[in-house]
Amino acid sequence: xxxxxxxxxxxxxxxxxxxxxxxxxxxxxxxxxxxxxxxxxxxxxxxxxxxxxxxxxxxxxxxxxxxxxxxxxxxxxxxxxxxxxxxxxxxxxxxxxxxxxxxxxxxxxxxxxxxxxxxxxxxxxxxxxxxxxxxxxxxxxxxxxxxxxxxxxxxxxxxxxxxxxxxxxxxxxxxxxxxxxxxxxxxxxxxxxxxxxxxxxxxxxxxxxxxxxxxxxxxxxxxxxxxxxxxxxxxxxxxxxxxxxxxxxxxxxxxxxxxxx
Amino acid sequence: xxxxxxxxxxxxxxxxxxxxxxxxxxxxxxxxxxxxxxxxxxxxxxxxxxxxxxxxxxxxxxxxxxxxxxxxxxxxxxxxxxxxxxxxxxxxxxxxxxxxxxxxxxxxxxxxxxxxxxxxxxxxxxxxxxxxxxxxxxxxxxxxxxxxxxxxxxxxxxxxxxxxxxxxxxxxxxxxxxxxxxxxxxxxxxxxxxxxxxxxxxxxxxxxxxxxxxxxxxxxxxxxxxxxxxxxxxxxxxxxxxxxxxxxxxxxxxxxxxxxx
DNA sequence: CTATAGTATTTATACTAATAAATAGAATTA
DNA sequence: TAATTCTATTTATTAGTATAAATACTATAG
Numbered sequence: 053x054x055x056x057x058x059x060x061x062x063x064x065x066x067x068x069x070x071x072x073x074x075x076x077x078x079x080x081x082x083x084x085x086x087x088x089x090x091x092x093x094x095x096x097x098x099x100x101x102x103x104x105x106x107x108x109x110x111x112x113x114x115x116x117x118x119x120x121x122x123x124x125x126x127x128x129x130x131x132x133x134x135x136x137x138x139x140x141x142x143x144x145x146x147x148x149x150x151x152x153x154x155x156x157x158x159x160x161x162x163x164x165x166x167x168x169x170x171x172x173x174x175x176x177x178x179x180x181x182x183x184x185x186x187x188x189x190x191x192x193x194x195x196x197x198x199x200x201x202x203x204x205x206x207x208x209x210x211x212x213x214x215x216x217x218x219x220x221x222x223x224x225x226x227x228x229x230x231x232x233x234x235x236x237x238x239x240x241x242x243x244x245x246x247x248x249x250x251x252x253x254x255x256x257x258x259x260x261x262x263x264x265x266x267x268x269x270x271x272x273x274x275x276x277x278x279x280x281x282x283x284x285x286x287x288x289x290x291x292x293x294x295x296x297x298x299x300x301x302x303x304x305x306x307x308x309x310x311x312x313x
Numbered sequence: 314x315x316x317x318x319x320x321x322x323x324x325x326x327x328x329x330x331x332x333x334x335x336x337x338x339x340x341x342x343x344x345x346x347x348x349x350x351x352x353x354x355x356x357x358x359x360x361x362x363x364x365x366x367x368x369x370x371x372x373x374x375x376x377x378x379x380x381x382x383x384x385x386x387x388x389x390x391x392x393x394x395x396x397x398x399x400x401x402x403x404x405x406x407x408x409x410x411x412x413x414x415x416x417x418x419x420x421x422x423x424x425x426x427x428x429x430x431x432x433x434x435x436x437x438x439x440x441x442x443x444x445x446x447x448x449x450x451x452x453x454x455x456x457x458x459x460x461x462x463x464x465x466x467x468x469x470x471x472x473x474x475x476x477x478x479x480x481x482x483x484x485x486x487x488x489x490x491x492x493x494x495x496x497x498x499x500x501x502x503x504x505x506x507x508x509x510x511x512x513x514x515x516x517x518x519x520x521x522x523x524x525x526x527x528x529x530x531x532x533x534x535x536x537x538x539x540x541x542x543x544x545x546x547x548x549x550x551x552x553x554x555x556x557x558x559x560x561x562x563x564x565x566x567x568x569x570x571x572x573x574x
Numbered sequence: 575c576t577a578t579a580g581t582a583t584t585t586a587t588a589c590t591a592a593t594a595a596a597t598a599g600a601a602t603t604a
Numbered sequence: 605t606a607a608t609t610c611t612a613t614t615t616a617t618t619a620g621t622a623t624a625a626a627t628a629c630t631a632t633a634g
Contacts, residue, residue, distance in 0.1 A: 336586095336587075337587080337588075338587095372588080372589085373588060373589040373590070374589085374590085374591095375587090375588065375589070375590095376587085376588065376589085393596085393597085394595070394596045394597065395595090395596050395597030395598060396596095396597060396598045396599070397597085397598065397599095398596080398597075398598090
C-alpha cells in the first residue's frame with residue numbers, strides 16, 4: 053500500500069494527486085467523448101461496434117457494455133441491434149435532459165411558489181425572443197391551442213385537457229426562441245407545473261376565473277406576436293405570469309384549508 | 314413480425330402503442346426508482362448488494378451491473394467496493410447535474426450574449442433571495458473574495474484568479490438562496506462563463522475597467538446584503554449584470570476584430 | 575415487374591463461471 | 605495500546621457461450 057487512496061492516519065503530507073481509481077468503463081466513456089469532440093463527430097455518426105471497442109480498449113465485453121450504457125443514459129448515443137446497428141451519436145433529447153435534472157431536484161422538490169417565481173422571470177423574455185421568429189405553422193399551433201380553451205369544459209377530463217393546452221402554448225413559444233438555455237428552462241418549468249396540476253391539484257374545484265384570465269392573456273399575446281411587437285408581448289407575458297402567480301397562491305391557500313379540514 | 318416497430322408502408326392506421334422493447338437493465342432501474350419513492354428511501358440508505366439484486370430480479374450479474382451503472386451515471390447512487398460497500402443512495406451532486414445539462418447543450422453551444430441575457434434575469438432575484446438568509450460565515454467568504462480582487466493583478470495567473478473569485482462571489486449567493494432551481498441556474502451560468510473566460514477570452518488584453526466596475530458593484534452589494542436590503546441588492550445586481558453584459562458585448566467585438574486581423 | 579415471404583448476417587442482449595482488487599474489521603504482534 | 609497483518613466481504617473485470625432482434629438480401633408468387 054504505497055499510495056493510500058483515502059486520508060492516511062499517520063502521514064502528515066498532502067495527497068500528491070487525487071489517487072482515486074477510475075473505473076475502466078468510465079475511462080472508456082471519457083475517451084469516447086474526447087474522440088467525439090476532437091474529430092468533430094456529429095449526431096448520426098456511428099461508434100465502432102462492441103467487438104472493435106473491445107479490441108481498441110483491450111477490455112472485455114462487459115466493460116464495453118457498461119461504457120455504452122453510460123453514454124446511453126447520458127443521452128449521447130442510442131443503441132440498436134441488427135445490421136447497421138450499434139451505437140450512433142445523438143443530440144441529447146430534451147426529455148432526457150429534463151429527466152436527469154428532475155433527479156437532481158428529487159430531494160428538494162420545488163414548491164409551486166418557487167416555480168412560479170422563476171417563470172415570472174423567464175417567460176416574458178421567451179415571448180419577446182419568440183416574437184420575431186414565429187412561423188405561420190407556429191401561429192397555427194398557437195391558435196389551435198387557444199381554440200381548445202375557448203369552449204367551457206363540461207367535465208373533469210376536458211378541464212385537464214384545457215390546462216394541458218394552456219401550458220403547451222408556452223412550450224411552443226419556448227421552442228421558437230433561439231436561446232437554447234432559456235428554451236430549456238421554459239419547457240422544464242412547464243413540465244413541473246404540469247405535474248403539479250395533474251397530480252396535486254386535479255381534484256380541486258374548477259377555477260373558472262383563472263382559466264378565463266389565461267385565455268384572455270393568450271389571445272392578447274397572440275395578437276401582439278402576430279404584430280411582431282416583442283415589447284408588448286413581453287409586457288403581456290409579465291402580467292400573465294403575475295396573474296398566474298397570484299392565482300396559484302390563492303390555490304395553495306385553498307389546498308391548505310382543504311388539508312386542515 | 315406482427316407489430317412493426319417503425320412506420321409500416323401499407324398500414325394507414327396509427328401505431329397502437331409504443332411497442333419498443335424495454336431492456337432488462339432499464340426495467341430494473343425503473344423498479345429501483347419506484348422502490349425508492351414508494352418506501353421513501355433517503356440519501357445514505359443502502360441498496361441490496363449485487364447478489365441479492367440478481368435473485369430479486371432473476372437476472373445475471375452483468376444485467377444488474379448495467380442497471381447499477383445507469384443509476385450511478387444519473388448520480389442517484391454511489392458504489393463502493395469492499396465490506397459495507399455496494400450502492401448507497403445519494404442526492405445528485407450539483408456537478409453531476411451540471412455535466413449532464415452541458416451534454417444537452419453540446420451541439421448548440423450557447424453564446425456569450427445568450428448566457429448574459431439569462432444571467433441578467435436570474436442574478437438580481439438570487440441576490441434578493443439571498444439577502445435575508447446569508448450567515449456570518451457567508452459574509453466572510455464574500456469579503457475574502459472581494460479582498461482577493463482589491464489589489465491589482467500583476468500577471469496573467471493573478472488576473473485569472475481574480476476573475477474566478479469574481480464569479481465565485483455569485484456562486485456563494487446562489488448557494489444561499491432557498492430556491493433550488495434558481496440556485497442551480499445561477500451556478501450553471503457561472504460555470505458556463507468561467508469556461509468562456511478561461512478557454513476563449515484568456516489571451517485578450519486585460520480589461521481594467523471591467524474588473525474595476527465589478528469590484529465596485531460587489532462592494533456595494535456586500536453593503537446592501539449586510540443591511541438585509543433585498544430590494545437594493547436586487548437593483549444593484551441588475552445594474553451589475555447590465556454593465557457586465559455591456560462589457561461582454563465590447564469584448565466580443567474586440568474578439569471579432571482580432572479574428573479578422 | 576411488384577409485392578410478399580423466407581433466410582442469412584450482423585449486432586446487441588443475456589447468462590455463467592472464475593479471478594482480481596479494494597476495504598472494513600478482526601486478529602496479531604511489538 | 606498502537607501499529608500491522610490477516611481475512612472475509614463485496615464490487616470490478618475478464619472470458620467464453622448462447623440467444624434474440626433487426627435488417628438487407630434473395631427467392632418466390634401473383
